[in-house]
Amino acid sequence: MRINTFFYTLKQGFRNIFRNKLFSLASIATIAACLFLFGIFYAVVANFQHIVKNAEEGVSVWVFFDEGIEDVRIQQIGDMIAKRPEVAKMDFISAEEAWESFRDEYLGEYGDGFTENPLENSANYQVYLNDVSMQSALVTYLESIEGVRMVNRSELVATTLTGVNALIAYVSVGIIAILLAVSIFLISNTVAIGISVRKEEINIMKYIGATDFFVRSPFVVEGIMIGLIGAAMPLGFIYAIYNVVLTYVTDRFPQLSSLLSFVAVEEVFNVLVPVSLGLGVGIGFLGSIVTVRRHLRV
Amino acid sequence: MAVKKKRKGPVVENEIITLTNVSKAYSTGAPALKDVNLHISRGEFVFIVGDSGSGKSTLIKLLLRELTVSSGYINVMGYDLSRIKHRKIPKFRRNLGIVFQDFRLLKDRNVYENVAFAQRIIQKSNKEIKKNVPSILAIVGLAGKYKAKPRQLSGGEQQRVALARALVNQPTILLADEPTGNLDPKNSWEIMKLLEQINENGTTVIVVTHNREIVNAMQKRVITLRRGVIISDEEKGGYIDED
The missing domain is CATH 3.30.70.3040 (Alpha-Beta Plaits)
Known part of the structure; x- marks a missing residue:
């Protein structure tokens, strides 16, 4: 791919987002909401597992x-x-x-x-x-x-802790799967609307001799950008909320500090940032590629 | 009506389009083209005329490989369109220029960008685009209006932009589907003169039209279709009305 074609594709991807402002915003907001929930959920799970792990170590x-x-x-x-x-x-x-x-x-x-x-x-x-x-x-x-x-x-402690761990794992997988499915569906819808809005342009491209890749790639760029923006937005909120909650719990319930130890925010974000951004890109890519393959037979 | 003169005979060396016993039926079963045989040579100027439902649009779509034949053989510039692989279609289409009745310009982009769009699709470098686009705009007489948006142009000017977009990639064949359908007589003639000039420079031009006056005046090869069958193919033909 020529370098100017690469930049052209990127530019068209961004243009698609702005052409289709309302739907793009709705998709970004939903992905942001989903990944915000995912982030909060991950932070809670990470802390819970940390606490469980500490408890396990005492068994x-x-x-x-x-x-x-x-x-x-x-x-x-x-x-x-x-x-x-x-x-x-x-x-x-x-x-x-x-x-x-x-x-x-x-x-x-x-x-x-x-x-x-x-x-x-x-x-x-x-x-x-x-x-x-x-x-x-x-x-x-x-x-x-x-x-x-x-x-x-201590059979009871071991069974309880094992059960709690398994429950956390099942609930995590379930909730994340639902959130991912909703996000992919939304991106897919946004891209499908983008394709129908640009039907005329796509037809012209087709007649001029555009390859499948050339026609499809701006929509995939659009999906990935929506996913990436949607994933990046909630990270800041989660960072702030995490610190506030941690300070509040530690100050308000000092008696719990001997029982509960929390994971440092940096430790949570070391995992959460790459996973969230990766999920955003993945959701965007998957949502758009499925749609362009279905709706854009060039 | 009897066929006036049918072009037959062996395939000539510089033949660029060949249809042999081509039939096309739609999913409803209605035949759009029936057993069509057609030969067009490199550098020809051909009118395809006929009433609505005669099969003109189907023929253009077959030549663009937007549709596939139901039976028969179709070859354009050496590409066997009955068997061409999907991934080879873009490369094939890069040899064709197409102009539509409704211009089909991108309304959110100016004249320059509309023409450059065609070059971007075939992945020309920015340097080549900056050289080729002004040059083709000068040929169609729009050099001074490169910044204008389509809505700021007359119908004739919009069709010139469409023509510039079709020509900028230097196609071997130019297909014009009712290029004067939305234009007044003056603009229609200007577009036809441009098409003639393009043809004189070596491009094969195929024009689908309803414009009797232009067909009769230009004295070019005229292929007349009726109900999916070629009823006439004349070297210096005229418009045949349906009886």
């Missing part, structure tokens, strides 16, 4: 050993557990540490009366998982290891 499995087990075997079991891919980290808690922790937490000064360690067989590994949904598989494995007497776990 652990306790591995207790047979009575009278040798230290060498405990070490061997530790090595076996550490090799498992689902294990994020593990701590060894000796019988003495377990007793001290229990005594300090529940008995206080009454614990001084004990001369021997009542939790003699409570040495254990505390195992943290990468993904809480893998807990069941890990427990089955741990229970099969020779020398392991008992494995304690």
Whole structure:
């Protein structure tokens, strides 16, 4: 393609947007609204997943050993557990540490009366998982290891967190799919109207010997520009809103700060900017290419 | 009415348009052209005349490859239009110039841009466009009006712009579909003189018209169609009225 043809195509794409102002504005506004919702949704999901992830990190499995087990075997079991891919980290808690922790937490000064360690067989590994949904598989494995007497776990927490994660994923995919479909439909409509407005011009182009690409490309440029503008507009709003909400929640509910930790705005936007712009371009491209293929057989 | 004189014989070397037993029927089944045989040589000036429904427009659309034949063979400038691939049609059409009765100018662009539009479509460089457009506007007598919008021009001037747009890409064949249909006699004659001048410079010109006076006065080859059949093809012919 010649350089002046490239610029001509770009110029025609922009002209299409202005020729068809009302519909272009309606498309831009709808895509902006859709991607605004997407952005807000993404920010909420990112934070929720961050919180869930933090909660998951606190979920652990306790591995207790047979009575009278040798230290060498405990070490061997530790090595076996550490090799498992689902294990994020593990701590060894000796019988003495377990007793001290229990005594300090529940008995206080009454614990001084004990001369021997009542939790003699409570040495254990505390195992943290990468993904809480893998807990069941890990427990089955741990229970099969020779020398392991008992494995304690929190089934409820693991199931709840796994369920919440799956729900977030399904809802995200559903909402995003609906928003994308609406946006593509709108762009497609705008481009179809643009084609009907320019029918005369397209006919002339056809008679003069314009290629399919030459006739179609301004409409694809139009679609991509509408998608790009529609995607860029809400990013600024989301940035401002995110900061305001974060400051408000932190100031208003300081007691939540120990429970909830939020994702930094930069971290959210590192993902949101390229994804939103990519979606805008993709929606624009798809909406226009489908329409020109259907309506513009040159 | 009996056929006056039918052009037959072998295909000549500089033949530019050949139709052999061409028929075209629309989806309703109504035949628009029936078993048409036609030969036009390079550099000819040909009138195609006939009443409404005679098949003139269908013939033009077949020559532009806007329609395909139902049966028969059609060759224009070496392109077999019965079999041409879709992607080759633009290249084929770049050898044709077309002028319509209703001018079909882009109303939002000025004279210069309307003519340059044709050059942009075939991806000429800006340098070539700046050279070619003023030159062709001078030929059609509109050099001084290059900034005017179509609505600021008379019908004759608009048709000259359309002619300039058709000619700027230096077509081998110029197809003019009722080019004087919307013009007064003075402007009609001026357009016809321009077409004659273009033909004298080597372009094959095919004019579809209803204008009896012009056809009779110009003494060019006249092909008369009636109900999809060529009823007359005369070297220096005249307009044949329907009985």
